[in-house]
Amino acid sequence: MRSRFGWVIVLAALLGAWELYVRVRGIPDYLLPAPTDIAAALWDERSTLAGQALVTLREMVVGLAAAVATGLGAAIVLHRSETLRRAVYPLLVASQSVPVVAVAPILVIYLGFGLAPKVLIVALVCFFPVTVATLDALRAVDPEHRRVMRTLNASPRRIFWHVEMPFALPGAFSGTRVAASYSAVAALFAEYAGGSGGLAESMRNGLDTPLVGAAITLLALMSMGLFALVTLAERLALPWSRRRR
Amino acid sequence: MDAIGITARGLRHRYGDTETLAGVDLEVPAGARVAVVGPSGCGKSTLLSIVAGLDAPAAGQVAVGGEDDPDERLARCALMPQRDLLLPWRSALDNAGIALENAGRPRADARAAAMPLFDRFGLAGFAGSPPGSLSGGMRQRVAFLRTLLAGKPVLLLDEPFASLDAITREDLQDWLAEALAAEPRTVLLVTHDVDEALKLADRVVVLSGRPARVVLVANAGSAGRDDLLGALRG
Numbered sequence: 001m002r003s004r005f006g007w008v009i010v011l012a013a014l015l016g017a018w019e020l021y022v023r024v025r026g027i028p029d030y031l032l033p034a035p036t037d038i039a040a041a042l043w044d045e046r047s048t049l050a051g052q053a054l055v056t057l058r059e060m061v062v063g064l065a066a067a068v069a070t071g072l073g074a075a076i077v078l079h080r081s082e083t084l085r086r087a088v089y090p091l092l093v094a095s096q097s098v099p100v101v102a103v104a105p106i107l108v109i110y111l112g113f114g115l116a117p118k119v120l121i122v123a124l125v126c127f128f129p130v131t132v133a134t135l136d137a138l139r140a141v142d143p144e145h146r147r148v149m150r151t152l153n154a155s156p157r158r159i160f161w162h163v164e165m166p167f168a169l170p171g172a173f174s175g176t177r178v179a180a181s182y183s184a185v186a187a188l189f190a191e192y193a194g195g196s197g198g199l200a201e202s203m204r205n206g207l208d209t210p211l212v213g214a215a216i217t218l219l220a221l222m223s224m225g226l227f228a229l230v231t232l233a234e235r236l237a238l239p240w241s242r243r244r245r
Numbered sequence: 246m247d248a249i250g251i252t253a254r255g256l257r258h259r260y261g262d263t264e265t266l267a268g269v270d271l272e273v274p275a276g277a278r279v280a281v282v283g284p285s286g287c288g289k290s291t292l293l294s295i296v297a298g299l300d301a302p303a304a305g306q307v308a309v310g311g312e313d314d315p316d317e318r319l320a321r322c323a324l325m326p327q328r329d330l331l332l333p334w335r336s337a338l339d340n341a342g343i344a345l346e347n348a349g350r351p352r353a354d355a356r357a358a359a360m361p362l363f364d365r366f367g368l369a370g371f372a373g374s375p376p377g378s379l380s381g382g383m384r385q386r387v388a389f390l391r392t393l394l395a396g397k398p399v400l401l402l403d404e405p406f407a408s409l410d411a412i413t414r415e416d417l418q419d420w421l422a423e424a425l426a427a428e429p430r431t432v433l434l435v436t437h438d439v440d441e442a443l444k445l446a447d448r449v450v451v452l453s454g455r456p457a458r459v460v461l462v463a464n465a466g467s468a469g470r471d472d473l474l475g476a477l478r479g
Contacts, residue, residue, distance in 0.1 A: 144326055147299050151324040152344035152395045162347075166334055240334040240375060 030207055038213035045211060049202060053218045056198035059115065059190065060183040060226060063122025068176055070123070071130030075172075078131075079138040080160075089135075096128055101189055108194035118190035118198075125186035126179035130172065137171020138164055170241040173234040180230050184223035248276035248431055249310030249321065249398050251296055256305035258291050265291050267456035268305070271433075273448075275310075278425065278432040280442035280465075282477060283452030289435040290327070292457075293401045296433060297322040309399055323395035327404040329388040331376035337387045338363060338372035344395035355394075362390050366424050382413040389421065393428055402434040406441065418444050439473045451476040 015035045021027070022034040029037055042049065078085040104121050111117040141164045149159045191200030202215040235242060251273035258266040265288035273279045283289050294300040296307055298315030309318040323344070331340045339346075341362070342355030363372050368386055376384055385405060392400055405421070406414040422445055425432060436442055442449045443465050451461040451473055461468075461476035 142330070144328070145330055147294070148324055148326050148330055149343075149347070150299065150319060151297055151322055151397070151401075152391065153347040154344075155347075158347055163332065166332070238334070240377070 029209055031209075033210040033213050037210040038217060041208075041210035041214040042217065045202070045214065049199070049214060049218060052197060052199045052201055052215070053222065055196060056184075056187050056191065056200075056219065057222050059118040059122055059187040059198065060180075060222065062115070063119045063186065064126050064176070064180055064183045064226065066119060066123040067126030067130055067179055068172075071127050071175065071179075072134055072172060074127070074131045075134035075138060075168075076165075078135055079164075085135075092128065092131065100125055100186065101193075104189050104193035107190075113195045117194060118187060118196065121190035121193075122183050122186040125182050129178040129182065130175040133175025133178070134168055134172040137168035137174075140171070141167045169238055170234070173230060173238070173241075177227055177230045177234075180226040181223055183226060184219050188219065246396070246398050248429070250275040250277070250431060251307070251309050251399065251433060253292075253296065253307040254305055256292065256295060256307060257303045258288065258295065258300070259303055260291075264456035266295075266302070267458050269452070269457060269459055271296075271307075271450065271459075273431060273433055276429060276431055277448060278434065278446045279448045279450060280434045280436060280446035281450045281452060282436055282439055282442045282473065283457055284454045284477065285437050287452050287455050288457045289437075289452065290403050293324065293403050293433065293435055296399075297324050297401055299324075321397055322399045322401050323392045323397040324401045325388055325392040325403060325405050327407055329376070329381075329384040331384055331387060331391075333375065333377055335376075336372065337368065337374050337376060337379060337383075340376060341387050341390040342394055343391060348396075359390065359394055362393065365427070366390065367420060380413075381409050382417055385409065385417055386420065389424065393424070393430075397430075399431045399433065402432065404436055405434075407437070414441075421445060439470055439477065442473070443468075443470060449473060453479060 019034050019036060022032055033041075078088060100121060103124075104117070107117040107120055111120065145163050145167075146159055149163055154162070187198065188200055188203075190196075191198040199215045199219055203212050206212065251271065253269060253271040256266050256269040256271070257264070269292060271279075271281075271292070281289050281292060291300060295302050296309065296318065298318035301315065306313055307318070309321045312318060312321070331337075332343070335343065338356055338359050339352065342352070342359040345355035345358055346352055360372065363369060366386060368383065368390070371379060371383060376387065379387065389405065392402075406417050409417060418441055425445070432446070434442070434445055447465050449463050449465055449468060450459055451463075452458065453460050460479070461473065463472065
């Protein structure tokens with residue numbers, strides 16, 4: 001138990017040191033709010049923050065779900081066609097150097113101020129880790145499995161769905177976990193680019209630092225929650241994968 | 246299932262610039278058990294892949310039951326690889342029966358076919374175990390039953406016990422000899438172990454180092470261990 005919850009002690013120590021530093025040195029809260037100030041803001045603005053958090057969470061979840069669906073599809077298509085993989089993969093990697101911050105306003109112009117551009121931006125950011133991790137995992141399947149299965153009456157389609165794909169699922173989950181942790185920042189970028197009602201609203205007023213801190217705290221918690229949810233889903237779906245590690 | 250034989254003439258094969266097989270002839274009569282013995286890395290596994298129709302030879306002919314078309318050969322041969330390659334998300338029983346499911350039979354049928362073999366061949370009580378919880382010897386038994394349940398007339402066994410410790414290996418050799426006596430098939434076994442070859446096969450083919458040629462063909466009854474070792478060392 002002690003080793004498992006060591007992070008609680010570290011977190012408490014960090015927060016304590018932070019609080020102490022702000023109080024002892026008398027740092028004004030527009031420079032750095034104390035953890036207790038943030039906690040107070042969280043409580044005072046709870047109904048506003050909860051509403052905003054739900055908006056942001058929706059963007060994250062819908063965007064991530066879209067990214068997983070398209071990312072898995074893309075990985076499968078690219079895995080099955082060597083030609084396509086050679087043509088598309090380098091472009092896919094290159095596309096990652098396009099800053100989402102710069103693209104976001106353009107998407108808002110195209111798609112308006114609603115949910116659509118935010119979901120699209122989150123999906124764009126999350127698509128890459130899902131696709132790459134799944135594709136790598138598919139390619140890493142021991143080719144000997146394929147050869148043996150061919151002598152055991154398996155068609156290529158059957159080998160793909162019953163051997164290669166299950167072997168690749170832990171990789172797909174890893175990619176999804178990474179994507180889940182990106183989704184919060186991506187949703188925030190999207191909200192900054194065009195009106196939202198999400199947590200970015202509470203971050204715009206940079207002078208109200210306790211409120212900004214409160215919004216950041218919520219965003220971090222949602223990101224961790226989503227990460228934990230993906231991990232839980234993996235444990236339930238792939239009990240064999242944990243045993244192997 | 247009618248027993249069928251394997252005939253190969255002048256098989257040549259190369260990996261890039263390396264010649265692996267330099268004209269190998271092979272005759273496995275229907276229902277016979279032939280062991281191919283050769284130094285590690287001499288192309289024995291390649292020979293099995295070619296017989297199974299998984300790899301194409303650079304030259305030479307190979308026929309299984311008189312058929313030389315690779316797809317027809319694939320349909321007649323089941324391969325047991327050196328590593329068990331069991332699927333970790335399937336139970337031992339469902340791994341053993343996978344070839345039946347691959348052929349379109351429902352899982353319940355596959356289980357019903359695999360279960361009696363589990364009881365008969367020392368795996369009783371392990372049907373539901375995940376492969377990761379079985380010992381190396383157990384896993385090889387499951388892998389062999391998987392090959393058997395493919396229902397093919399020809400079994401190709403690629404160093405089936407090479408990854409096991411000496412005591413387990415001897416146990417499994419006895420076990421395999423028994424299993425093959427109960428479920429007779431045409432068997433082509435590849436090994437680097439002369440004793441294993443003598444124990445399991447009725448005919449032994451000795452290959453030279455790379456590029457491999459046949460240096461000796463002997464009946465297990467008449468050839469001594471020393472003759473084979475002598476041929477193996479060249």
